[in-house]
Amino acid sequence: MSVWERITASKTAIAQHATKSGKVNANSRVPAGQTEVKNFPVLNIGLQPSIAKIDWSLRIYGLVEKELNLDWAAFEALPQITNVSDFHCVTRWSQLDMDWQGVSAQAVLALAAPLKTAKFVTLHGYDGYTTNLSLEALLDDDVLVAHSVLGQVLTREHGGPARMIVPKRYAWKGAKWLKAIELHAEDKLGFWELRGYHNYADPFLEQRFSSEG
Numbered sequence: 001m002s003v004w005e006r007i008t009a010s011k012t013a014i015a016q017h018a019t020k021s022g023k024v025n026a027n028s029r030v031p032a033g034q035t036e037v038k039n040f041p042v043l044n045i046g047l048q049p050s051i052a053k054i055d056w057s058l059r060i061y062g063l064v065e066k067e068l069n070l071d072w073a074a075f076e077a078l079p080q081i082t083n084v085s086d087f088h089c090v091t092r093w094s095q096l097d098m099d100w101q102g103v104s105a106q107a108v109l110a111l112a113a114p115l116k117t118a119k120f121v122t123l124h125g126y127d128g129y130t131t132n133l134s135l136e137a138l139l140d141d142d143v144l145v146a147h148s149v150l151g152q153v154l155t156r157e158h159g160g161p162a163r164m165i166v167p168k169r170y171a172w173k174g175a176k177w178l179k180a181i182e183l184h185a186e187d188k189l190g191f192w193e194l195r196g197y198h199n200y201a202d203p204f205l206e207q208r209f210s211s212e213g
Contacts (some may be wrong), residue, residue, distance in 0.1 A: 030086075030094050056161050057071050062183035066112050072161070083167075104143065115183075122182040122190060124181075159178070
């Protein structure tokens, strides 16, 4: 069994046998069941694609007025922002005060002009990973396509050259090695959601697995 298959099987088994609610933390910014860390651990589905900036592009398609393919130069030319937020991983660790740099999801989506019928999105990664969100969640004002964190460009291990950051959801809802944003009228479950992870994924409601709320 490959590393990818072992990781997937292990996490799927956990999702199918969901654990009880976690202990409440003294720090209210750290959700119940989470442990605060300082070292930004590396987690993925066992694949770490190497994408040079010259080869990177972000496709926005589906229910949009104008399908787009942004290359790196076009992405860098968009208004750049810094957003400080907390990062919560479903594997029960949180890191606070992560200062991400990149382009807001609102700005990226505005270029494509989502149709009124668009209600949901699928995020696609260069590793073949997918995850789903409501369009409303993606357009929250703290969501961004990030290229840097903590003053450094994103490394390959952390999803560089660009990844989605969705602070109000567990981190699996923000695809690493971001390749495309697809807009739909109906919700379509992503990689982990199909394997038992929660569809909404609110850390403060401990929505790790589909059997948890």
